[in-house]
Amino acid sequence: MSASRDRILAAAKANKPEELPLPEVPLFGGDATAERFTTVLAGIGGTVVWLDGLESLAPTVQQLFPEAQNTASALFRGTVPVDAQTPTGILAAIDLAVLQGEIGVAENGAIWLPEANMLHRALPTITQHLALVLDRRRLVATMHQAYAQLPGTGGYGKFVAGPSKTADIEQSLVIGAHGARSLVVLLY
Template identity: 80%
Template sequence: MSTSSRDRILAATQANKPAETLLPTVPDFGGEATPERFTAVLTSIGGTVVWLDGLAQLGPTLQQIFPDARNTASPLFPAAIPVDALTPNDILADIDLAVLTCEIGVAENGAIWLPEANMLHRALPTITQHLVLVLDHRRIVATMHQAYAQLPSMGGYGKFVAGPSKTADIEQSLVIGAHGARSLVVLLY
C-alpha cells in the first residue's frame, strides 16, 4: 500500500515534534492589595473613587455625583432605560450614566475587571457618557498576575477598564472620552 503525501508529512511532523516544555512558575511580584493603593493609582489616571458605607447609599451618592443624569442603565436600581444584550446601539448611545458591578480591582494599575455577565450589553461600558463601577473592596488584588489567575472562574468575555477614555494622538492635545466613557467613578464598599 502506498503512503500518501499527507501521511508522510504528518509522520515527519510527529517524528520531529519537540519535547514538551513546562511553563515557568511566575513569582508573586508582591505589591499592596489595599484600597488606598488602588485609589491612588486610579486617581492618578483620571478616575474617581468614592467610598460607600453600604449599598443603601448607592442612590443618594449617584444623585450627588451625577445630578443631571436622566438616561441611566443599571441592574442595581430601576433605571430609565432597560438594557439587555439585544438593545440597539442607537438606544445605547443615549445613555449618559451606566452603573455596573465589577469583580476585581487591581491596585498596581487601577484596572477593574468587568465580565460580560455584568455589562448588560457588551457596548454599554464603552458607549455610555459616564461609567460607574461598584466594587467590593475585598476584591482588590495587588497585581495583574493575581487578577489573571482568577479570570478562568469568571466566565468568557470581559474587559479591564482603567480610568476614563483618553487620547492625545492628534497634535498631542488631550481628549477625554474619545474611545469610551468620559468619566469613570468606582464606588467601593
C-alpha cells in the first residue's frame, strides 16, 4: 500500500498546473462623501454626529449619553479602565465604549475597527452603546477601496455597520441581541 501511495503522490507532484496570476480586481468609483456615509448609516440604524474637533469629544459624548455611567475609551478618561485582560464580567457592565475607527465606507456605512483600537476584542460587541470616532478624511467610497488600505494592519479587526440587528422568520426585529444596541459615529 505504501508503494501505491508513493506513486499517486509522485504523479500528483509531477502534474502540477502552472501558476496563474490572480485576476485584477477593478477599483469601482463611487461617492466617498460624508453626506453619502451619513445617509447610508442612518438607513441601517446608526447616527452621525459632527465634532468641531477632538477637543469637543468628551463634552459631546456626555451630552449624547447622559445616563452612561460605565464608560470605556482610550480617547478620553472613561470610568472603567479596560485592556486585553479585563474580565468579560466587567465588560458586560459597560454602558458605552468610545473607540477610534480607522476607515469609513460610504457605500455601506461600515467602519474598520482594528484590534489595537478596541481595548479588548469583546468590547465593541459587548457594550450597550458604541461610539466610533472617525476622521472624515478617512472615508472611502467602496469596500474594495477599504480593503486596499488594510494589508499589514494586524491580525484582527472588524467592520462595524450600525447597531446589532437580527430577526426571526416571523420578522420580529431585535436590536442589540448580538452586539451594541446603538452606534453613533462622531465625524471630525
